[in-house]
Amino acid sequence: MRENDIPLYALESLDPIKDFDFIGFTMQYELSYTNVLNMLDLAGIPIFAADRGDELTQIVVAGGPCVCNPEPLADFFDIFILGEGEEVNLELMDLYWEMKQQGATRTQFLEKACQIQGIYVPRFYKYSYGEDGIISKVEPTNGAPAIVKKRIIKDMDKVYYPENFVVPFTEIVHDRVSVEVLRGCIRGCRFCQAGFIYRPFREKSTDTIFRETKCLCENTGYDEVSLASLSTSDHSDIDPMLTKLIDYTAGEKINLSLPSLRMDNFSESLLEKIKKVRKSGLTFAAEGGTQRLRDVINKNVSEDEIMNTCRIAFEGGYSTVKLYFMMGLPTETDEDIIGIADLANRIVDLFYSIENRPKGRGVQVSISVATFVPKPFTPFEFEPQDTREMIEHKQKLLMDSVKSKKIKVSYHDPNVSQLEVILAKGDRRLCKVVYEAWKKGCKFDSWDEHFKFDKWMEAFEECGVDPAFYANRRFEYDEILPWDHLDYYVSKDFFIRENKTARQSKTTPHCRLKCSGCGVSKEIGGPCFAESKSNI
Structure with a gap:
């Protein structure tokens, strides 16, 4: 596109992106940051927000989970939308239209926009740093609020959900109907950012879920439906x-796909339903x-529950099980790493001890091990990440501890995880690093074949930023994050309390x-939905 001087354009209308009033990005993953810069550059839009002038056009906006700490992108965006966008997006569009009619400037519009709950305008916040490099002060300017609160939708049965959307004629990643079942999570796993930033827990009713599923399938012609949530099996009406x-879906010959399942509420009745829609292995x-x-991570799953879940699966005709693990978790020792292999070995032994196991097939236990990445808005936001050398030692220890050929182990590149945590916990000083990395050719960083870790390290060095300051340093409870x-x-007090509880290897009930x-x-003015369903 650059060679032929073709600007980035809209897929359906072919209009140049630079002609749009708003350019929106959903930030799902830290390693997509350089792609934002690349797209802005391809569109002919100035990469830095400060270079876009004061004309009210080309407002660059981002939402999604990564904007719970948007500071490494602060110099590139005009607006970040915190939380759920169904209502705030409409309010923002209405304000834009009104002020556009009045001939307002970009600055005047942003000063009004930041008064809408859920709208964060980074240019209106001034950062100061101490001699130790830690943030000493964050000062709002231009009348911006000192604290920016996220937006939520309270009633999931009344929220707008698109029933007609463009069906692409090319193959895409999520080429299916996706129906949202619930938002939030009741569990409180201490490593899980999504489980906290999407609170409070809210469900859609079975009638709403069914109506949306039927309507979307009829309107789009898709033959696969995915139930989207953090933990679908926690829906209070899951069986019906x-x-x-x-x-x-069976009557219409439509496939119904379910996400990974929890082991503490897996049952034979649930398995019988799953068998009707999933023929391959199960994932836990x-x-x-x-x-x-x-217990440290508050997973609240016992070994008995793990083994019982696998027994139900094997007796139900399954011979393939996939288990997700993490390494580098707080307080972790070599014994915990060896424990992964020991658990996998016991699952293999369990399969062959079951008389009515699937005949003619051997068991396959797949172990996928991710490197722990401490994230903002979790009890582990204060924790350092293990160094690359520590992770490589643990990966080798795990591989050496797995003896059975029935067990397959895969793990993540520690360099990718290191960059992920730096961008997840970083501040505005990383903006120049992201920019320099992009100039060095870094893009599509989440793709193994495009990941250039050496170029990223060059960018850190040239910008005078120490990666270990963000990745391998413990953040203190009283420092400004x-x-x-x-x-x-x-609240931050809750995260501190949970961090201390984790250090004692104690759990917190869901x-x-x-x-x-x-x-x-306290924030929503009454008990959340999870509390109102506490009798379930």
């Missing part, structure tokens, strides 16, 4: 909901190889058993 959906997230470590002026309803006092109820 699946029965109703399966009856419909165990996360830790020992009970001590699972880059995201402390953003409010996702869960929200339906007991309110943990995370702060959400």
